[in-house]
Amino acid sequence: MRAWLFSVAFVLAGCASVPAPMPDPVRAALDKAGLPADSLGFVLQPLDGSRPVLRQRADDAMAPASTMKLVTATVALDKLGINHRGRTELLAAAAPVDGIIEGQLILRGGADPDLDWPALWWLLRQLRESGVREIRGGLLVDRSLFSPARLDVGLPPFDEAPEFDYNVIPDALHLNGSLLDFELQATATGVAARTLPALPGLAVDAGAMTLSARACKDWDEDWKSAVVQPVAQGLALKLQGAFPAGCRQRAPLQIVDRQWLATHMVRQFWTELGGTLGPTDAEGVAPVGAVVLATHRGRPLAEVLRGVMKRSDNALTRLVYLQLGAQVAQSGEDTRAASERVVRQWLAAHAVDASPLVLDNGSGLSRSERVSPALLAGVLRAGQQGAQAPELLATLPIAGVDGTLSRRLKDGPATARARLKTGTLRDAVGLAGFVPDASGKPWVFVALINHPEAARKGRPVLDALVNWVAEQR
Incomplete structure (x- = not known):
């Protein structure tokens, strides 16, 4: 294990774009699914930064599916506030x-x-x-x-x-x-x-x-x-x-x-x-x-987002995204353009590289939206450092318990402990959120698979990666 971590640290120090070594259970899940290793991008690190970042395709622009909702929800909690009501x-x-x-x-x-x-x-x-x-x-x-x-x-x-x-x-x-x-x-x-x-x-x-x-x-x-x-x-x-x-x-x-x-x-x-x-x-x-x-x-935003994120409600996510723009839009400006401006300004203020970002409607139900695993990880870190961290955490589905994870990760080390936003399109699946390791230390977890067979074959690969993190000490 120590040798594995040392090799990762060496790779990161030398060239961050070189893929990190793949954990054995994840490699086995990829092989079983018949998916190539380069279809998977991830960023994994304890939230306190006590271990090196484990990363693969971390800076590549990838289709996020509904993990994009993390961006909209995190920015909205900060810019609109938990008590914002339509x-x-x-x-x-x-x-x-x-x-x-x-x-x-x-x-x-x-x-x-x-x-x-x-x-x-x-x-x-x-x-x-x-x-x-x-x-x-x-x-x-x-x-x-x-x-x-x-x-x-x-x-x-x-x-x-x-x-x-x-x-x-x-x-x-x-x-x-x-x-x-x-x-x-x-x-x-x-x-x-x-x-x-x-x-x-x-x-x-x-x-x-x-x-x-x-x-x-x-x-x-x-x-x-x-x-x-x-x-x-x-x-x-x-x-x-x-x-x-x-x-x-x-x-x-x-x-x-x-x-x-x-x-x-x-x-x-x-x-x-x-x-x-x-x-x-x-x-x-x-x-x-x-x-x-x-x-x-309507109910306060913090209450609304809890249902939105756990159910992965596209329409209400889009409604929240548009509200970001409505509060700052200039006369005659397209509200979507104003919303994108708010998101990009927020990312810049939190030192998150937005160069891979492509926004459409903020929900992930889009063929054009793109993020990088590193961008999503940066949003998660910034969200957990912000005043609304408890509210953001409460919105995320709990592994094996509720929301879109109620039937996944039901019997393993991450069950009832990991909190993750799911994402699924025909050619993209993802998980992003927080996974406690075996010592109870939370890790920032972002994993995306982009492949024509992603929706049909990709979930077991992501689940294997979640369980691998949950077993680390």
């Missing part, structure tokens, strides 16, 4: 008079991560109980916190499943995550489908779906994109593909346009509350001096 507001151009709003009711999004259907209902209930009963000007939806207001419009889909929740591209409203629940149930002759909640003007037809022999847990394998058609009374959805016989499934899907969904849900809830709402809905910007009538506030 909010949603109902406004009007002028205060109501005798229970009547003469103009439009304005629904303004403020990057509220918790604006679900009950929260929208409660907003409207507040308005109704304040005495407002009639809105004569229809509804105006204001998404202008971010620029452009609708990032999703015209953007090519990431993959062949744009309806699923991981593919949602958020905007400042983010009402119910831009999703609507669909309940699918196999019948004797086909598939029945409905939405929850049911919406007047929205017809769902599953008559073209067939039954398959797949297991219920694999129901989405034969899913095909739905056809959406405008009709006189609203929208008609034609579901396609196959669904497992004997199966019943509820799934949140992004099929209905978010503006249509927002306006129709507001109208349905307001009508149920006994109010009236005039015709003509629109998207736009609240006028200067608009009066706030009701407010909903």
